[in-house]
Each structure stands twice: as structure tokens, then as C-alpha cells.
Amino acid sequence: MSATEVATKTGAVSVQNVRKFYQRDSMQIKVLDGLNLEVPQGEFLALMGPSGSGKTTLLNLIAGIDRATSGRVVVAGTELGALSEGQLAKWRSRNVGFIFQFYNLIPVLNALENVELPLLLSPLSKRERRERAMTALRIVRLADRSKHYPGQLSGGQEQRVAIARAVVTDPTVLVADEPTGDLDHQSAEEILDLMQTFNQEFGKSIVMVTHDPRAAARAHVQRHLDKGVLTN
């Protein structure tokens, strides 16, 4: 069964009437206002919009690292609002791969150890963990840099390691927060190629926040967010 076929049957992400408020001192700031979004399985969605429009907040809700004030967020068949903090952490480790704008690799670990990090939470043996991490590094074409530390890698290479780390647990959904925002044109293209590969060849659903129209053009669907509301 191809990724497209799965997509027609189940949604990877379902955001239903979600509101999100932040409390700043005595002031309540509305970030998302009754937002609805469906991302079918295997879809590559680009979220665009001006700064402060709520893109990253929505991404955090989908990734299960923040909670909605009201409404439902269902990802990979699980309603995240019903999970405790501990359950949510466990759920994240199995279902979501997160790609940050600034890579966020652990500086004291080499590329292989960084990719292996999420697998430490699995019951895999050390050998199995190493094999999987090496496979992920091979996919992002950095197997030869496995012993290199983040400080010894270029920005593009660091982001490729970060992508390997995001996919090593074989998650259902990849969420990316401006993954090319800190990269030059060529590196950005390489990263987008990789993301497309994971979407098309491995069937990963991707939700990507970006300001870059060229990055957004790689997605199947582009949605625009403004003042906490989807405008298209």
C-alpha cells in the first residue's frame, strides 16, 4: 500500500476548533482562534504566514510539546489533550520527529550519538541502535561524518544530522520549524530534497513552517495563517 492510499483512509493530523491563549502578566494573548486543520497521511503541508501569526504555536501543538487551551488535536490517531505529561513524552518519542531551525544537536555528542539519542528510549540493544542510526545517517548521506561533532560540521550537514535524528525512530509525522531558515540556498535545497524523499519514498506526513516561498513550493499543500486563523 502506498503512502497516498493510506492518506485517503486516515488523517495524520486533525486539529479541530483549537484555541490557544498565552497569559502574560494580567493580559491574555490570543494566538490561535478556533483553528481547524486536516493533514491526511503522507501529505507534505507548508504553513506560511507573518511573524506572530501562530505558526510555531500550531506546530508545537501538533508535535505534542504544547497544549491547546481548548479544542482537539488528534495526531496519528491519538488525542493529545487526553494524555498526561508522561504519556505525551512517550507518544512524542514514537510518533513525531522534530526538525528545528537551528538544528539543536547536542554539542558533546558526535553525529552518530546525536542520531542515536531518541533510540535510547526504546528497548533496542546498543548494536541495533547503532545500526539504525548509521542507516539514518546513510540516508542523509553523512555516514562518513558519523564520528564528527556538531562543531565540525557545516550548517547544512548539521541539519541533515538533525533530520536523521528526527526520522530514526520511524515516526508517523515530521514537524519542521523553518528547517531552511538558517541555511544558504544550496544547503536549503539539499534539506528540502531530503524532506521530499522522506515524504515520497517513506510516506512520512510532514508539517513544515516556513517563510520561504521556494521551500513552501516543495509541499503538496500551502496554508496561510494570519492572526491565529487559517486564511486559505
Next chain:
Amino acid sequence: MKFAPLILKHLRKNWLRTLSTVLAMAVCIFLICTLQTVVDAVNYGLHLGNASRLVTRHYVSLVFNLPNSYKNKIAAIPGVQNTTINNWFGGIYRGDMKYFFPNMAVEPEPFLQIYPEAMLPEDQKQAWLHDGRGCIIGRKLAEKWGWKVGDHFQLESFIPPYRIGKPFDFIVDGIFDTDPVKYPGWDLTAMYFNYKYLYEATGQRAGVGTITELIDDPKNAGRISKAIDAEFENSDVQTKTETEQAFRASFIAMAGNLALLLNGIGLAVAFTILLVTANTMSIAVRERQQEIGVLKTLGFPSGLVMALVLIEALLLGLMGGALGLILAGGAIHALPNVPFIGDVVRQFPGLGLSPRIVSYGLGAALLLGLLAGLVPALLAYRARITDVLRQV
């Protein structure tokens, strides 16, 4: 174990910080353990006293002697079974304090009756009883200098009345041992010689430092002590009689409340190190906010993140503790050979880094690590992913 590389690599990356924290912890544990060992040795010495023995000394101070005539008067007091003069001779071997060992002038026959701790073969005992210049030495002292029965050696006292312009010559008549189970802590580095030799060599100027009495029943110790002191109440030289344990305690009390002082120093140092280490750990965790956010994003539960910080702090404590114990072990081993301090330290036969002190030191190190890591660990536990990643 699978998280060990993450913890160890952090410690290794900031090796200077790790090293300074470990050294600070080590100094703290070194001080605590060394001081506690001294306190233990002092306390151990206090409990060696025999309840059936009383010690009579000058009422004012140990520095002053008692008249020789007191011995017979004390011996006549009801309940007193035996008495011996016991004078601290202060003899120095080879004229150097670093070779010092305890040496006392006693009356051989009553001494051996009152102190069953000193065990001698019968022939050596008889030899000593009949040899004016003879002495008996502890097994450890004999082993240290390779002395055998029949060997000669000389001592020169640093106490003015006992300085006669030449050293005292002694013959080893016997080498005593003891039953370590029955008499733990009995000093086998000491030497005893005949008081008569001292008395005659000093032109009968040697007074009596202390008189040890063997009494009929420990229950009568209070009554007999009072009776002895009452006997000399109206004389020029009044006495103070107490049990051997109390005598040892008062001897040590001359240095003030040693245990309180030493423990006070240890606690003050430990508290200071705790603040320094807690601060270091807080900085280390604050610098790793991004990492904590990433770990939590990857699905590391807050409890696990907290545990990683705590384990790192405990590891620092453990390394500091181990190093501190090694230093303390070395210092305690070397202490008896340090000029001046060594002379005092050698008075305590129980001096040594005991398993109890080792456990105490390691426990203190781990507790320090735990306390130092607790607040940073709690901060890591409570850190919200969205907050810490936003700060990056």
C-alpha cells in the same frame, strides 16, 4: 547505563569545571574524614580505660609531681588492692622527636599485676623484675627498630628533672604483646622501665607523676577516689583521683572540646563547598537549557532529564569523595611522621581510616552531590519545552 555517555561527555567537555568541582569536593571530604578520624581516635582512646583502675595526680596539674610518700598512704586505703607509680619519662630516641615513642617509668611487679594487657613470657618477666636497667617494649616497637631481647638503646628525656647530662641506657628484657580482642587498642609501641632506675639516676629528685590504683570493685570507684583525695586534703599537695577513663578524658580536654571544634571545621567547609558546587551545577544546567528542551522534545520524560542531572551531580560527588578519601588515607598514614603534630597523633593507637569513616566520607560526598544537584535537577524537571527553546 545507556545514558552514561551523555553524562560522561558533559563532564569531559567542561573538564576544567569538572576538575575544580571534584577538587573542591575532595578537599571537603579529605578534611571531614581526616578530622573525624582524629576525633574517633581520641574517643577510642577514652574508652580504653579499665574501670577497675584509678589514677591519682596532683590536684592542680599533671605538670606537678606528687611526693613519693603518697604511694604507701594510698595503698593503705580500704579497697585499694595494688598501686604503681607511672611517670611519663618523655625520652627521645636518637635525640630526634620524629623517632619518639611513649615511654614510662613504672614499678615492674605491681605494673604487670595491674596491667594484664601487657603479656610477657615468664622468663622475660622474671628478667625484667630483676634487672634495674631493664625495660619491656611493645611488639610493634620491637618490629619497627628490629630490637630483640638483650639489645641496648638509649633515651634522653626532654623533661628538665630527668635530664642528667647523659642519656639513659636501657636493656630490652622483654617484648610484650596483648590480646587484641580482650584489650583492643593497647599500645604496642610503648616502652616501660623501672621507676627505681629513674629515681636513682636523677639523684632521688624524680617525683611521682601519677599513681595508678587497682581497686577491688569498679562500683567502689567513687568512694575510693573520695577517700584518697580526702587523705591529702589538708596537706601541701592535694590530689585528684579519678577513673582511668575520666583521667584520659580530662587529659584530652586540656585541648578544649576537640570533637566540637573539629566537627565544626568540617561542617563549615562542607557547607561552603556545597554552595560552590550547587552554584557550579546550576550554571551547568542553565547553560544546557537548549539541550534539556531538545531531550524533552525527543520524548525524554521530565523525570529522566532530572535523573540525568542528579546522576551527573552524584558522579561529581563520588569522584570528589573517592579522591578525598585517597588524600585522607595518605594524610593519616603520613601524620605520625609529621614533626610536632606526629608526636600528638602517635598518642592515639586507634588512628586509621576505618570502614566507618570511609562510608561516612562517601556518604557525605554523595549527599553533597545530591544537595548540589537537587535545585538544578528540579529546574530541569520543571522546564517547559516551549519556554526553554524560545530562549535559544
